[in-house]
Amino acid sequence: MGYRISVNTGGTFTDIVVLDLDGQLHISRALQALLLPGQVLRGQDSAGGGHGDPLSRGPARVLHDVLAGWESRQKAFGLHGVAFTGTVEDDSLAVDQPAMEARRCGRGGQHE
Numbered sequence: 001m002g003y004r005i006s007v008n009t010g011g012t013f014t015d016i017v018v019l020d021l022d023g024q025l026h027i028s029r030a031l032q033a034l035l036l037p038g039q040v041l042r043g044q045d046s047a048g049g050g051h052g053d054p055l056s057r058g059p060a061r062v063l064h065d066v067l068a069g070w071e072s073r074q075k076a077f078g079l080h081g082v083a084f085t086g087t088v089e090d091d092s093l094a095v096d097q098p099a100m101e102a103r104r105c106g107r108g109g110q111h112e
Helices: 059-067 073-079 096-107
Strands: 003-006 013-020 024-027 032-035 040-044
Touching: 059 073
Parallel strands: none
Antiparallel strands: 003 032, 013 024, 013 040
16 A cells, blocks of 8 residues: 655645655655655755855756756746756757856856
8 A cells, every 4th residue: 555645835846756665766846646665755845045146056057957857947047047958858958058148148147
């Protein structure tokens, strides 16, 4: 028998991380997850105050955050001024340097 877990996201998104019996991690932004006996549930929240100007965050770090599912492409562009080419799905996502520089300069950010 499994357990159905509901998570209140509290206004921010919350990652649901399930460790299965084979040691595989399954990450989802679902509000419900089915847990089987022996599985572990861990909450992960990336909403934090952070420090420094979001426009100064290195584009490689922002790319990592998007690939890891911690940030959306839209949030990366709106908050950090980082634009991308390609897609996550076909593993071609890359920083669009000219578009990023134009966005960051237009918002008063520094070149990186």
